[in-house]
Amino acid sequence: xxxxEAPVGRVMAQMAMVMNLDKxxxxxxxxxxxxxxxxxxxxxxxxxxxxxxxxxxxxxxxRYEDQDTWRGGWGLxxxxxxxxxxxxxFKKLLSIFSNPKLPALDDYYEPWTYDYETLTDAPLxxxxxxxxPKSLITGKDMKISWSANWDDDLGGSPDHxxxxxxxxxxxxxxxxxxxxxxxxxxxxICEHCLNPSCAASCPSGAIYKRTEDGIVLVDQDRCRGWxxxxxxxxxxxxxxxxxxxxAEKCTFCFPRVEVGIPTVCSETCVGRLRYIGLVLYDADRVxxxxxxxxxxxxxxxxxxxxxxxxxxxxVAAAEREGIPRDWIEAAQRSPVHALINTYKVALPLHxxxxxxxxxxxxxxxxxxxxxxxxxxxxxxDRDNLFAAVDxxxxxxxxxAQLFTAGDPAPVDAVLRRLAAMRSYMRDINLGRxxxxxxxxxxxxxxxxxxxxYRLLALAKYDERYVIPPAHAEQAHRLEELATExxxxxxxxxxxxxxxxxxxxxxxxSPIAVENxxxxxxxxxxxTLAAPDDKAxxxxxxxxxxxxxxxxxxxxxxxxxxxPRDTDSHDPGQESEPQP
Amino acid sequence: xxxxxALGTVLWVILPYVALVTFVLGHVWRYRYDKFGxxxxxxxxxxxxxxxxxxxxxxxxxxxxxVGHVMGLLVxxxxxxxxGITEHAYHVTAVALGTVAGVCTLGGLAVLIYRxxxxxxxxxxxxxxxxxxxxxxxxxxxxxxxxxxxxxIAGGGYxxxxxxxxxxxxVFYLRPDPALMAGxxxxxxxxxxxxxxxxxxxxxxxxxxxxxxxVGYLTRPYIVYRSRDVQLGAHAPRRGWExx
Numbered sequence: 001x002x003x004x005e006a007p008v009g010r011v012m013a014q015m016a017m018v019m020n021l022d023k024x025x026x027x028x029x030x031x032x033x034x035x036x037x038x039x040x041x042x043x044x045x046x047x048x049x050x051x052x053x054x055x056x057x058x059x060x061x062x063r064y065e066d067q068d069t070w071r072g073g074w075g076l077x078x079x080x081x082x083x084x085x086x087x088x089x090f091k092k093l094l095s096i097f098s099n100p101k102l103p104a105l106d107d108y109y110e111p112w113t114y115d116y117e118t119l120t121d122a123p124l125x126x127x128x129x130x131x132x133p134k135s136l137i138t139g140k141d142m143k144i145s146w147s148a149n150w151d152d153d154l155g156g157s158p159d160h161x162x163x164x165x166x167x168x169x170x171x172x173x174x175x176x177x178x179x180x181x182x183x184x185x186x187x188x189i190c191e192h193c194l195n196p197s198c199a200a201s202c203p204s205g206a207i208y209k210r211t212e213d214g215i216v217l218v219d220q221d222r223c224r225g226w227x228x229x230x231x232x233x234x235x236x237x238x239x240x241x242x243x244x245x246x247a248e249k250c251t252f253c254f255p256r257v258e259v260g261i262p263t264v265c266s267e268t269c270v271g272r273l274r275y276i277g278l279v280l281y282d283a284d285r286v287x288x289x290x291x292x293x294x295x296x297x298x299x300x301x302x303x304x305x306x307x308x309x310x311x312x313x314x315v316a317a318a319e320r321e322g323i324p325r326d327w328i329e330a331a332q333r334s335p336v337h338a339l340i341n342t343y344k345v346a347l348p349l350h351x352x353x354x355x356x357x358x359x360x361x362x363x364x365x366x367x368x369x370x371x372x373x374x375x376x377x378x379x380x381d382r383d384n385l386f387a388a389v390d391x392x393x394x395x396x397x398x399x400a401q402l403f404t405a406g407d408p409a410p411v412d413a414v415l416r417r418l419a420a421m422r423s424y425m426r427d428i429n430l431g432r433x434x435x436x437x438x439x440x441x442x443x444x445x446x447x448x449x450x451x452x453y454r455l456l457a458l459a460k461y462d463e464r465y466v467i468p469p470a471h472a473e474q475a476h477r478l479e480e481l482a483t484e485x486x487x488x489x490x491x492x493x494x495x496x497x498x499x500x501x502x503x504x505x506x507x508x509s510p511i512a513v514e515n516x517x518x519x520x521x522x523x524x525x526x527t528l529a530a531p532d533d534k535a536x537x538x539x540x541x542x543x544x545x546x547x548x549x550x551x552x553x554x555x556x557x558x559x560x561x562x563p564r565d566t567d568s569h570d571p572g573q574e575s576e577p578q579p
Numbered sequence: 580x581x582x583x584x585a586l587g588t589v590l591w592v593i594l595p596y597v598a599l600v601t602f603v604l605g606h607v608w609r610y611r612y613d614k615f616g617x618x619x620x621x622x623x624x625x626x627x628x629x630x631x632x633x634x635x636x637x638x639x640x641x642x643x644x645x646v647g648h649v650m651g652l653l654v655x656x657x658x659x660x661x662x663g664i665t666e667h668a669y670h671v672t673a674v675a676l677g678t679v680a681g682v683c684t685l686g687g688l689a690v691l692i693y694r695x696x697x698x699x700x701x702x703x704x705x706x707x708x709x710x711x712x713x714x715x716x717x718x719x720x721x722x723x724x725x726x727x728x729x730x731x732i733a734g735g736g737y738x739x740x741x742x743x744x745x746x747x748x749x750v751f752y753l754r755p756d757p758a759l760m761a762g763x764x765x766x767x768x769x770x771x772x773x774x775x776x777x778x779x780x781x782x783x784x785x786x787x788x789x790x791x792x793x794v795g796y797l798t799r800p801y802i803v804y805r806s807r808d809v810q811l812g813a814h815a816p817r818r819g820w821e822x823x
Contacts (some may be wrong), residue, residue: 089797096793098623098631099640103626137625138699200801203793208805219805221614224791225621243705245620258807470807 009284041244073236075355201232277334605782637687
């Protein structure tokens with residue numbers, strides 16, 4: 001292979017993810033748990049670090065893939081050099097006073113809540129009281145007309161299914177009639193790209209890529225709210241907190257990953273479709289790979305940037321760069337590396353944006369299997385499936401639009417491998433002699449195919465997540481472990497479990513990414529932007545069960561000698577909720 | 580006209596130093612204790628059509644005004660004369676450019692204030708701090724424009740480079756000369772005073788974003804790499820237990 005001849009450059013480690021789309025049932029558990037963990041605050045009501053889209057569909061925000069409009073990601077300029085699509089540094093600074101390519105709230109959706117209070121305090125009336133939707137932006141009544149998953153399961157597709165950006169690249173017209181269409185789910189998080197255009201677009205330099213694990217983060221103390229990252233990210237996975245005026249994005253749950261546990265979205269995934277592991281890559285070759293002239297070569301170029309962790313020269317180079325031994329071993333056992341480069345069944349999302357995304361996808365075979373099964377043929381027979389992969393151009397072309405810049409050949413190859421695995425494993429499961437010509441036909445050995453089956457179908461927890469903890473020698477100080485007493489610090493109250501002013505007084509306890517100010521804001525305010533002119537509203541999701549949040553109960557009214565009130569002279573005390 | 584004496588000392592000696600010290604120390608304090616609050620607090624997500632017009636007009640206008648002030652206040656008249664620019668040529672250019680930029684700034688600001696008041700989400704995101712800042716900022720700009728128009732276009736012209744500019748520089752030389760300001764037209768005096776108030780408010784408002792204008796973007800590499808924080812967790816390690 002020419003790859004092993006080339007000298008190994010600067011080796012870096014990257015925490016990466018693969019999602020097996022065949023297993024996604026579109027339950028949104030990942031989105032909901034992510035929201036609960038990270039974005040259940042005001043200012044980020046519309047923010048979904050993780051969202052699940054039904055494809056074909058418009059995605060979130062609507063039509064985010066239309067880079068002719070949004071100008072996200074990188075492109076090649078006239079001299080063939082890599083350049084930000086939205087323009088270089090001067091153009092960015094000149095348009096800084098009003099970002100011309102910022103999605104409006106309408107492109108996401110206007111967040112809302114319901115006026116639940118009416119249900120309990122409405123006077124006696126003929127009709128049942130209703131909880132009206134109230135905008136979380138204006139506080140006024142609103143008509144709900146769109147949300148993050150409005151077109152879930154192709155809902156409303158006859159009306160707006162053709163607004164999917166990718167359909168323009170699919171030659172045949174996709175029919176949206178029931179039983180004539182296809183669909184699958186696409187869960188999306190931040191891609192933690194090797195060549196992040198959000199970071200490149202940030203005028204303040206607040207977005208950075210961590211050298212140790214490649215996670216892309218926003219420094220909340222350096223962000224000045226210029227909003228260029230939102231435009232720069234072609235996946236629209238950087239969001240603007242409209243209350244703090246700062247950018248926020250998926251953090252790859254770094255406080256969890258640092259101690260070796262998977263992200264919240266992965267941990268809670270019902271379909272167990274997510275894989276997390278390390279890949280080693282050659283940082284010196286990223287620019288070259290991102291600049292290949294032909295969009296359809298980007299998938300292969302990106303695959304080549306990833307290094308073989310079992311190559312002794314790569315191991316030596318990685319050790320030279322100070323990558324710890326346990327990290328190199330984790331990279332060797334990485335399911336992500338196996339799915340991308342050993343089995344070659346994972347593909348990157350929109351490589352044509354040239355950001356070198358690091359969340360990859362095993363494309364779904366299910367549209368093909370479903371079509372075969374619906375015709376009454378054996379959907380686990382290799383020949384039937386192969387014929388269907390050849391015949392069903394629409395799903396294949398559509399997947400190629402998503403994963404390989406429109407080139408159907410790599411998608412074909414992946415689907416054939418998945419189909420071959422299906423028929424090969426049926427023989428084994430039925431106790432028949434396995435047909436070794438099946439794996440051979442797709443360029444695999446029988447044992448390798450069995451290993452792939454084990455990783456994709458059995459998907460054991462410790463095989464799906466191979467996450468080396470950060471700095472093992474200091475793990476006791478990492479935030480999520482918190483084995484050190486949070487008060488046991490210089491100037492702190494000392495050994496006791498509680499501060500001078502009762503429980504949880506004293507210093508800040510470690511709260512993952514949130515700094516003290518964000519925590520304080522979250523705990524003390526949950527009204528709209530100007531709290532003074534709005535009636536109090538309490539978000540119970542943010543209530544930790546301690547104390548009584550302001551506005552949990554209606555203001556105390558003083559009655560003159562109401563006999564029912566005799567034994568409840570202190571209603572606040574009486575109604576203190578018990579955990 | 581301000582009578583020279585005690586009032587003059589208060590207005591043109593004490594007040595400038597109070598404003599200057601507040602401006603500098605206020606920014607230091609804010610940067611140390613409120614980095615998280617140091618932002619433009621953009622409201623573009625709520626509304627972009629009016630912002631698209633108002634914000635660039637205002638900001639580019641005020642940048643030209645800033646350059647004009649730097650030229651007029653910091654560069655002594657003798658320097659421009661030495662460079663061969665006649666007083667008349669300088670004056671005509673400054674007034675013409677200044678008036679156009681001032682009108683742009685004021686027009687842009689008018690659009691922005693109109694937007695802030697009429698667009699619901701933007702209005703409810705406006706704090707009392709913002710309202711005070713807008714009032715003072717508008718006052719400064721209106722007074723400055725009025726002084727220029729009154730003195731140069733309606734009146735026969737006023738050479739501020741003979742009085743106001745030397746006074747301004749004298750403050751920085753630490754030899755303030757209130758007598759220089761005493762003779763200035765009252766509109767110029769009010770403009771200067773309101774500007775001093777604005778400078779004192781500056782560090783405590785959203786105007787701080789000006790001090791972190793991202794000029795470094797022009798020279799830094801596109802992708803920023805950073806190592807994981809040396810300090811893990813929410814607080815510094817105890818003395819004697821630091822990482823080695």
